[in-house]
Amino acid sequence: MLLPSKRLPAALSAAVARVYAPAPVVSAEVAVPGAAVAVTAQEAPPPLPDYEQPPAPADGYLWTPGYWGYGGGGYYWVPGTWVQPPTVGVLWTPGYWGFAAGVYGFHAGYWGPHVGFYGGVNYGFGYVGVGFAGGRWDGGHFAYNTAVSNVNVTVIHAGARRSL
Numbered sequence: 001m002l003l004p005s006k007r008l009p010a011a012l013s014a015a016v017a018r019v020y021a022p023a024p025v026v027s028a029e030v031a032v033p034g035a036a037v038a039v040t041a042q043e044a045p046p047p048l049p050d051y052e053q054p055p056a057p058a059d060g061y062l063w064t065p066g067y068w069g070y071g072g073g074g075y076y077w078v079p080g081t082w083v084q085p086p087t088v089g090v091l092w093t094p095g096y097w098g099f100a101a102g103v104y105g106f107h108a109g110y111w112g113p114h115v116g117f118y119g120g121v122n123y124g125f126g127y128v129g130v131g132f133a134g135g136r137w138d139g140g141h142f143a144y145n146t147a148v149s150n151v152n153v154t155v156i157h158a159g160a161r162r163s164l
Contacts, residue, residue, distance in 0.1 A: 037098075037105030041070050044104055045097045049077060053125050055152040056082050060142055063134060063149060064092045065123035070106065080125070086111055089137050094118045094127055125149060 045068035053063065066080035083092070095109035096119030107119065115132040126134020126148040135144040144151045 037107060039070050039106040040103045041075070041097075041106075042103060044099070045070070045075050048121070048123065050124075051079070053080065053150040054082070055150045056144070060084060062092055062142065063125050064109065065094050065125060065127055067095050067106075067109075068097065080123075088140050089113060091115045091132060091137075094121070094123055096121050 048066075048068075051066070056063075061082040062085055064081055064083050067078055068075045069078045070076075085092070090111040091114060093110055093112060093116040096107055097104050098107055098119055099105075109118070110116075115127075118127070120129050121127070122129035126132055126145060128148075133145055134149045135142055137143070146153070
């Protein structure tokens with residue numbers, strides 16, 4: 001589980017990403033809710049690494065947490081990133097690995113009007129395993145919860161958007 005108080009140094013996190021990056025990408029990052037599992041593996045994914053969340057680049061960006069992808073070389077880490085949602089009012093439901101019928105299957109993340117089920121995984125940064133606490137849409141603007149989202153308040157400075 002990701003514990004927000006324990007983070008890998010950025011250099012180590014980058015090294016982990018480089019080690020796993022050469023594997024071909026097999027999984028999709030966006031899927032339709034309820035779509036079939038397209039990627040399976042016989043072994044469990046590694047534990048989630050701890051890493052620092054960079055500050056949001058601008059107002060309106062939402063955090064999409066990192067996940068373990070799977071390809072010909074095994075598991076590889078796909079780092080989390082800030083993304084502009086495709087439309088106002090949607091939230092990201094992270095992908096997750098689940099175990100069923102003797103195999104591990106990847107359920108891809110997707111954009112939707114609310115955060116759906118994502119395997120009970122504590123990704124940190126607002127995705128606490130039982131729901132999303134990173135912020136909310138308020139009148140066409142995203143109101144960040146700065147207790148869990150890394151927001152530079154000198155760049156993103158509208159009062160209602162600083163915290164919940």
